[in-house]
Amino acid sequence: MKLEGKVALVTGTSPNIMGGIAEGLAEEGADLVCVDINPEYAEQCAKSVVSGGRRAIAIACDVTDEAQVTAAVEQAKEAFGGVDILINGATVFNWKGVLDMPLDEWRRQTDVMLTGAFLFTKLAAKQMIDLGRKGSMINIISTAGHQGEPGNIGYGTSKGGLLNFTRSVAMELAKYRIRVNSLTPTATDRTEGLERAKRWGVEWPGPRLGQRSGGWLADPSTGSPLQKLPSPSHYAKAAAFLASDEAEMITGVDLRVDAGAIAKYWIWDPGAESAQG
């Protein structure tokens, strides 16, 4: 197991991607601190980890609130002695473009993704330095942080910001041997998220892509070079690798788990090619 003896704090533990990553890290031996503004998501994620044989605590916390984040990092230390792995994944989706986005919604969305990652990074890093832990941090991006997506201004801006936040923090924390990387998911197969929500006994709103209007592929997997969408368990394997000592010389990189989406030449349609045979 790659993460035996390590403690991972994961934010945004809904039954979709971050819940899948939390369970995946636990399968590799990590104990978990599950953090979400929705107490049910934090609690059910922790319960699932415990039922799989690892230790876990749930913390209801708004990632934008410095006092709550300070308390969460302290609680992790009280429960498990400190944090080795931080994964910043808490997110607000809000499909509005620059012409339609109200200022208060822009502030809230960018605050959750950027300020949330900033606060947890700052406080977890201080704890790692104080405790002499050579930790690992991972910020969850999106292919929408690499490319221009219409009608998603707060999201694409925050995710693009997190890419360079990752590189800046990686440089600053290198002298403490704390590694900081990012992981880029993309449009995600919803089967696992729906199954996990059922297993946890929680409501999860489910499909994201259906909430957009006009101009999108009816079946997004046809636009992907691998002709398939990734699932949370694919991201979990990549996160476990980045967090583990196997990645000890990797810092400041973005690991894309996107079925080839970002590497694709824009006028090539992989779906049309596979339809021809």
Ligand SMILES: NC(=O)c1ccc[n+]([C@@H]2O[C@H](COP(=O)([O-])OP(=O)(O)OC[C@H]3O[C@@H](n4cnc5c(N)ncnc54)[C@H](O)[C@@H]3O)[C@@H](O)[C@H]2O)c1
């Ligand atoms: N779903 C996708 O297709 C997709 C694609 C690319 C990247 N991502 C990224 O993967 C990560 C997880 O996505 P998901 O689909 O599982 O999202 P999700 O909406 O299911 O989960 C996001 C979680 O963040 C929590 N949250 C929101 N505001 C918070 C706050 N202020 N404090 C603490 N928690 C808060 C929510 O309660 C929720 O549980 C996100 O970073 C997202 O941007 C998702």
